[in-house]
Amino acid sequence: MKVKVDKTVVASIVLHVLVLGWGLFTFSTKAFVMPEEDTVPVDVISADQLAKVTAGMRSGKKENPKPLVEKVAEAKPPQDDIMGKIDKTPVVTETAPPPQPKPVEKPVEKKPDPPKPVAKSEPKPEPKQVEKKPDMTDPIAEALKKEEKKPPPKPQAATPPKPQKPKERVFDEAKIAALLDKRDPAHQAVTGDTLNSNAALGTSKGKAEAIVATWRGAFAAAVRRCFNFPYNGLNADKFEADIDIYLRPDGTLASQPTIVAVRGPSESIGKAMAENAARAVVQCQAYSFLPKEQYETWKYIGMTFSLKDML
């Protein structure tokens, strides 16, 4: 009897050990498998923020009711479109040239499919858009402005988009159907454009953070462009400076940047670095690309500058 009991106990222990060991092994190997390629900073955004982003995309494409799948497949017009968009964001201007070949190749394959007649109709509207875009900071923001203008009763910029969303969900069936009609073409166009530009950004220079869908990535990239501190010492990773800024809705600084805290082994170097960082923020304004409908989220920005990876 005792022997039998021992066997089951032993068996259960062995099984437990096996299962736990297997679990540990598989989890640990998965952890080690992590590739050491450049990291993609991911901003965790709330559902509300996500809704705003998607809302912006949708409305952005309302301007182009005609573009369909066929149009996306075309060769030259999409390229111009991509370049125009890329030039607007600061970091993307650096990364834009290398990726060009890739978008070119894809359209070349597709060229045989769409015949010329289609091309005639499309190029006309699109060049016009390209001309307009440089004046305006963002087609999405532009579209949103138009939307805001349509319902004049509410003058405030921040409030209108919020009431719109619940309305879309609560609307009657007929209205929902109308919305769905708008969504379909917009969705196709958006994915076509976005995929191309993202692919180019990700591969060209490893600045993967520029893909981040929020304004934070674009803002960090813009400030980084002006931040260059003359430091040839070591321990660069130990220096940090916290700087707070307040922005106006047009993306300019509402006041001088505030140096909140400085950390590092040398006070004088840390101070010089913080001052340099504050000057960089001033130098790189105005940050007009920040989405105006999200002004409340970037009215105040707290930043931490570091010298990490400088050497």
Next chain:
Amino acid sequence: MNEMKSFTRRRFMMATGSAVAILGSRATLAQRLRIDPNEFQPVPIAIPNFVGGAPSDGDVGVGVTQVITNNLKRSGLFAPIDQAAYIDKVVNIDAVPQFNNWKSINAQALVTGRMTRQGDGRLKAEFRLWDVATGQPLAGQQYFTQPENWRRIAHIISDQIYERLTGEKGYFDSRVVFVDETGSKERRVKRLALMDQDGANVRYLTRGSDLVITPRFSPSTQEITYMEFGQGEPRVYLLNVETGQREIVGNFPGMTFSPRFSPDGQRVIMSLQQGGNSNLFVMDLRSKSTTRLTDTPAIDTSPSYSPDGSYITFESDRGGKPQIYVMPAAGGQAQRISFGEGTYSTPVWSPRGDYIAFTKQGGGQFSIGIIKPDGSGERILTSGFHNEGPTFAPNGRVVMFFRDLGPGPNLFTVDISGRFEQRQPTPGYASDPAWSPLLS
């Protein structure tokens, strides 16, 4: 059982996932936007010619501007913008500059200045450092000096600019003593020479009749100690650069080597060879009393004090091969700090105390490197056929050394990140450099 397990695991993962999500969202709320710099680029700086207070002072103004431009460029941290690109060619120091004209050529900082000869024959130098982005004045000074000292004024202004923009002390107002080498390889004449850190104002301190090596600057006075092979055995000498006064240090039985000053300049530490081994001794320059610091059958040499005078680093083969050791200044237990492949020699402590520079030999190469006093953070700055004799700039951020590629040695500088290496201008072949402290 399987269902149970999978269920449990799924539940576990869900729980973990939600916990991570909660933590993530909380972290985001508290997170500040991180801005890491791009790869370092030298900071573009505009230095228009200093204007002359009178038309005759224009040449001095141009000279001062050139010295400052050269200094900042050689530091590797700044990229002076070519004057041909300037929109404003002449800048009045008394007026606020037109910053848009400097923004358009991408200048981050702007230096303006004026040189004026005074009624009493002295030269007045004024300068201002501006931040172009914000239009704020960052620094401004005026100096009076004898006209022949205009280069020093330029070095002092360079130090001010460097210090204001980097947060670190400058090193431009300093000198370097070195061994000037002329003649064929078989009949090489070695003279002790002194120059400004930028290679100007070379002065010869000895005539070249006797062989001189290992000159070392006092960290606190304008004195040099060096080794000279006279008629008899080599001796350690002390030389005052200003007065030319020379004296022998100590009178020991046997040869004395590798002398170096203590941080206060009151003592000289050296190694004394007796028989097959050598040990470290320190001599008080006032009382002439000597103290033995090591007593081993090994070869202990190349001692160097930490800047606070409490420790000594030296080279010893007590472990078999020459390695670097650190011990208390009064002697005692020595701790080995170098453990890499090959041999380590000529350790020298940075004036900032944070690093020890060394020469490393191994794999058929001579390298110049730095290591922290606790033995961590070893970093090779340059490698090659023959590199030797590192010496730190007064701010501990640049290392000078000599390199011999065959025909003769030349001096080079490299910053402690190893990024900017360049040749140091000298009149001829040169070796054994030793950097002075800041003159001011």
